[in-house]
Amino acid sequence: MHYEPIIGLEVHVQLKTNTKIFCGCSTAFGAPPNSQVCPVCLGMPGVLPVLNERVIEFATRLALVTRSHINSFSLLARKNYFYPDLPKAYQISQFEQPFCEHGRLDIFLDGAKKTIGITRIHMEEDAGKSLHAESFVRKNETLIDLNRCGTPLLEIVSEPDFRSAREAYEYLVELRQIVVYLGICDGIMEEGSLRCDANVSIRPVNETRFGTKTELKNMNSFHAVEKAIDFEIRRQEMLIEHHGRVEQQTLLWDASRNIAVPMRSKEYSHDYRYFPDPDLVPITITREFIEKIAQNLPELPEAKRQRFQSEFNLSDYDAGVLTATPELAAYFEAVTALVKNKKNAAYWTMGHVLRALKEHDVSISTIPVTPTFLAEILHLLEEGTINASSAKIVFDDCLKTGRRPRAIVQEKGLLQITEKSEIEAVVDKIIAENPNDVQDYFNGNDKVLGFLMGKVMRAMGGKAHPQTVNALLRSKLEKFRV
């Protein structure tokens, strides 16, 4: 029997507000445990939450770009459950009347567009962290770090619109890029800025009713989400083939073993007893507020990709790479604004710049080869002042020292040698010194040309104009042909 998987995702996005959602504590990552806390986020007796207005602003941005309906009146609710890293023993979230509903997001699979429905987006507070496994935690002990407690989150609940793990993966990549572009999330998976749970069920192809779904948790990367969903689809297929049914349950992904393990039923059979939080007033959103936010939305990845393709004549792939982050796109655009050859700007940004980011401890905003400097290198190259291999030397030097490319060319004496007579002398010398290779060439071994070319370039400190060297070598060799 053939089965069709039905997948829905719940994504938690940590918002990069300076302060927490209901108090003035910092949200910075990596501070010493329990150093970013106050009576409010510690849930001390008598404290009250006050909603951070930036959270509403951020939620509105995401609501707009997902074309969601923003409720003019939405409620914050308490989700009640006991856990040591949840100091109030309830999480302030939204239940009835969430912030926005009925949105959608486009994803692209092998060039084909698919629209994924978004059921709702709501705001809530993050919990603290329980530390069990760390080296400094004694056996049978759990330590609590409440720094994260009260960090604002948006939960984005999708419709069950995915039909493969791959689609889910593409959606996550797209969503991550959007929230980063919107400036509402830093998108760093390792710091938990994005977290994803998946609901998975399968049904025979052509069946219209849904099968029993399971929930997958604890995936700490987008690839893990993809793997976990694929695992779960296969597991459910086997269960149906052998036992005829799937049990509704929650499973935890174990990345070290690449399997999903069911949680004990006790751990998820909660009745959360949601009710509107009486400590907070309903959130009211006016048309004017929405319009103000709409006017200040940045260009989104998809629009930027389209524009890069048409404006700079880039391929779909190149446009995708160059718009991966808003910072990289801004870097590239700054370079293109200064040079004529846009393709070359793309080539250098994608090649040398991205490699430098990977190999060195620099970011696109701190890289010493600024857009101005890269543009200068490209100018020197285009006007023939230096050749390509010198340009690479200049780039590497600039990356290390941050010096101006023109100054590096001067100091290293990298000016390209275009003088024909100067090159001719060296070519003659190399031919004379390598009679065996010349003979090979005449015997039909074309590779020798490249070998001799390399020798000439090396002899000239890599500065010779490559095309001139090539042309001279060919014509000189022909003269020797018997």
Added chain:
Amino acid sequence: MDITTLDFFQTQNIIKSRAVSCVEITQKYLTNIAAKKSLNSFISVFHDAALERAEQIDRKIDAGAAGKLAGCTLGIKDLLTLKGAPTTCGSRILANFRSPYNATAIEKLASHDAIFLGKTNMDEFAMGSSTESSCFGAVKNPHDLERVPGGSSGGSAAAVAGNLCTAALGSDTGGSIRQPASFCGIVGLKPTYGRVSRFGLVAYASSLDQIGPMSKSVHDAALLLSCIAGHDPLDSTSARLPVDDYLSFLDKDVHGVRIGLPKEYFAKGLDPEVEKPIREKAELLRKAGAEIVEVSLPHTEYAIAAYYIIAMAEASSNLARFDGARYGFRAANVKDIEEMYVKSRTQGFGEEVKRRIMLGTYALSSGYYDAYYRKAQKVRTLVKKDFEDALARVDCLLTPVAPTTAFKLNEKLADPLIMYLSDVYTVSLNLAGLPGISVPCGVDSKDLPVGLQLIGKPFAEGTIIQVADYIEKNSW
């Protein structure tokens, strides 16, 4: 003359005449507190801190820089936080808890140079109408030591009535300021919901709780309210409305004021000995030129049920944080986290608190939410509408505070339902968020105080202060 029998209006005149210092006054009250330990009205007393503060304020008086509460000694209900001081809420689960911060109301009173004498006893987490459920034992009524002072702010009421402090702060969720004020023969004012910041008030039922003054005179209640009222950026539910000058409503006549008597509040269940002095005051007001009319609040009979469902539902969530994990009582010898929760809460909370948490949990459970919590909210809307309609016709309402005068200790403990019914005239205001004041209006045949309640329009505390002040000054 014993200065501790005076209200603050009289006390401050004596202080201004320099006949007595704040240190002397504070010393006298501390002596009374020690002498009347049997009332059990204080849980903690700040003996040294209060004297030290009094000394500072005396110096401010010397310098002509004292605030308007200079020399006003206060008892603070033990569910308001005061930095560094115990905040027990009358519960074993917080018996050793000290708050790391000040309530907004406390900050404001301190800025006006009030002196805090200590924290007053109360029903555990404000859940009760008799102040018998405190883990520190029952409070006794100064008028009759065999009787309850009312509750839940019974410690504050007994302390004021027993001359252990000039005035006190209480909190009122369903009558917890007004009913003990009535039982103890003092003034108790519950402001409009949102008039006073709840920041630092340990929540019982967040949508109903308000902090308010309890005092020997309407003047003192008006003065204290003017000091604690106003918007607080730390409380989203506090109103962004200007605060009236409540003292300007004192010493006025009541000519032309329209006062409604809700017929449902003068029906079966009301003790005739309570009804008599209230009717007499209505007559007094009529003779003074007020217009007395009968009004109707048709949904009154459903208010108690709706009130208890909403209050318990909110309480079940509000009290969940007392789990033994971070502060407060933690049970010993537990084998895992679940047992820690269960044993800490089982041993830390008293019977009444556990009853309300369980009932509230039930009311919010999936499958029961619509039948209980949601329906109670609908009733709340109807009760609110009743008041809107009635108060469209009149300026304020005049009602009993409680069906009886102070009852005997242990009399109602056995049957929670009978205890709950003693809140019948007070809870509706909390559901509607309206201001109410309890003012003494006479005594019954046993010489026990009877109070009457005035209910105002939202944020119109001035009107009920005006009428209450008239009654107070034209009664004896």
